[in-house]
Amino acid sequence: MKLGKCLVLLLVLFVGSFIVTSSVFAKKESSLDKWKPNFDPKGAKYKCIISNVSTPALVGTYAGFEIRDELWKRTNGQIYVDFKPLSILGGEVEVLNMLQMGAVQGMGVSSVASTNLGPRFGIVNLPFLIDSFEKLDNFIANKKLFDHFLNAMDHQGITGLDITGYGNYGWATTEPVQTIADAKKIKFRTAEAAVNQLSYRNWGFNPVSMPWPDVQIALKQGVITGLDHTPAVCNLTKKFEVAKNFTQLNYAQGLFIWIFNKAWLARLPKDLRETFVSTVHDVCAENRRRTATWEMENIESAKANGVEFFKLSEEEMRILKDQSKGAYDRYAQEINQIYPGDTYKPLNFLKEVQDFLQ
Numbered sequence: 421m422k423l424g425k426c427l428v429l430l431l432v433l434f435v436g437s438f439i440v441t442s443s444v445f446a447k448k449e450s451s452l453d454k455w456k457p458n459f460d461p462k463g464a465k466y467k468c469i470i471s472n473v474s475t476p477a478l479v480g481t482y483a484g485f486e487i488r489d490e491l492w493k494r495t496n497g498q499i500y501v502d503f504k505p506l507s508i509l510g511g512e513v514e515v516l517n518m519l520q521m522g523a524v525q526g527m528g529v530s531s532v533a534s535t536n537l538g539p540r541f542g543i544v545n546l547p548f549l550i551d552s553f554e555k556l557d558n559f560i561a562n563k564k565l566f567d568h569f570l571n572a573m574d575h576q577g578i579t580g581l582d583i584t585g586y587g588n589y590g591w592a593t594t595e596p597v598q599t600i601a602d603a604k605k606i607k608f609r610t611a612e613a614a615v616n617q618l619s620y621r622n623w624g625f626n627p628v629s630m631p632w633p634d635v636q637i638a639l640k641q642g643v644i645t646g647l648d649h650t651p652a653v654c655n656l657t658k659k660f661e662v663a664k665n666f667t668q669l670n671y672a673q674g675l676f677i678w679i680f681n682k683a684w685l686a687r688l689p690k691d692l693r694e695t696f697v698s699t700v701h702d703v704c705a706e707n708r709r710r711t712a713t714w715e716m717e718n719i720e721s722a723k724a725n726g727v728e729f730f731k732l733s734e735e736e737m738r739i740l741k742d743q744s745k746g747a748y749d750r751y752a753q754e755i756n757q758i759y760p761g762d763t764y765k766p767l768n769f770l771k772e773v774q775d776f777l778q
Contacts, residue, residue: 451506452476455485459492464500466688468696470526471515472505472676473632477656479714480584480676481505483707484528487678491699495692501526511631512536520576525684528584531675532613538572538580539754543773545615546751547671547744553712555777556585556673560708564764565773570677574761579682581697582704586674587650587715592663594645598730600624600739603667606646609635615747616648619671622746639663650674651729652718660727667730671740678704 455476461467474481484503491499509515509524512533518524520537534541544550550559560566560583570580597603603625610616610627620627628644638644639662646663647654653674654660678700685693723729732740748770755770766772 457488457492459497461492461497461500461502463497464492466499466692467502468499468525468680468684469502469504469509470528470678471509471519471524472503472528473507473512473530474505474586474653474676475656476505478586478653479707479710480586480674481528483584483676483678483703486703486707487700490703491696494695494699498692499688499696507633519578519679519681522681522683524681526678526680528676528678530611531673531677532611532616534572534677534679535613535615537576537578539751539757540569540572540769541580541677542615542751543569543755543770544675545613545672546747546770547619548741549774549777550673551588551671553585553588553673556675557708558777559773562776565769565776568762568764568766568769571759571762571764573679574682575759577682578679579685580677580679581700582678584676584678584704584707585711586676587652587711587718588668588670589648589650589672589674590669591667592647592649592651592654592659593665593667594639594642594663596665596728596730597646597667599732600736607644609638609644609647611648615751618750619744619747620648622743623740624743635659636662650715651722652715655718655722655727660722660725664726665728665730666722667732669732669740671744 470484472481472484476482476485484505488501488503491501509518512529513536515524515527516529516533516537519527531541531544535545550556573580591597591603591608593606595606597606607626607628608620609630610620612629612631617627617629630638630644635644635647636659639647639659647659651666654663654666685696688696719729752770756768758765
């Protein structure tokens with residue numbers, strides 16, 4: 421009898437959870453109505469579900485819809501990309517597992533989460549390495565180095581095709597931060613990524629690892645007094661309503677890496693596969709060209725709404741750069757790891773990138 425009651429209770433809880441979850445997903449889906457395609461996708465021979473955690477208001481995320489529309493046009497309606505941003509399919513670690521299993525076909529994964537299946541991707545998270553739009557462009561233009569970077573998940577059955585961005589990382593804070601001493605008083609939220617945590621500890625700061633959905637409330641309640649992110653993201657997601665100061669550290673680029681299930685790509689007819697790959701490349705390249713202007717527009721918008729922007733002195737920036745060497749030492753072995761599918765086998769990939777970008 422007791423067992424029966426327990427089973428009934430579990431069933432009720434499961435159904436209730438499903439209803440709540442379905443309601444949340446439905447609200448997110450309905451919020452995408454303005455981005456619906458202007459074509460009927462029912463006739464497509466192939467469907468590609470692509471996930472992203474962010475809002476399409478970010479230029480780098482919006483690339484998913486641009487890929488959808490351009491691919492439909494170039495394949496005459498043979499491939500339909502069903503792009504699902506706003507974490508509709510779940511968190512990044514969860515979706516990475518779905519992608520590996522083939523439950524979804526693609527993902528615009530953030531560079532900070534990408535290291536879960538591809539440690540080599542972590543090279544772009546290292547502080548003060550690829551720390552400007554110009555350096556990012558130069559890195560992408562070096563086909564040998566960039567292709568090796570994109571191959572980071574090949575051993576997991578996943579291939580990287582290209583990247584888009586969301587700006588330069590810095591500090592949004594509730595109190596002005598103009599010196600390292602100021603920063604040491606801040607409780608910084610960082611992404612749930614080991615390299616970010618290590619960098620902040622090396623700098624002598626107080627990092628708090630926290631899921632992105634919790635940040636707004638944590639800021640309002642004073643659980644954190646600052647966050648590590650880009651000015652455009654802070655502006656568009658209303659973080660500047662609480663954190664009215666931004667220190668332009670520009671220590672790394674915020675990136676989405678567009679990755680796809682290798683087996684699914686291989687099943688496409690050769691002509692469609694080539695069209696798919698070239699479309700992703702073309703769309704991402706055009707999208708990246710808009711990122712710097714988009715970031716500046718958001719900075720100006722934030723300033724107009726009372727957000728103050730600061731920079732550390734050159735001397736203090738040199739101190740942070742020197743203290744960042746520990747992160748390079750810690751992650752060099754993982755970044756330099758060679759896998760069976762690698763066609764380029766550098767002895768020290770990290771050093772090659774460092775030398776190239778000097």
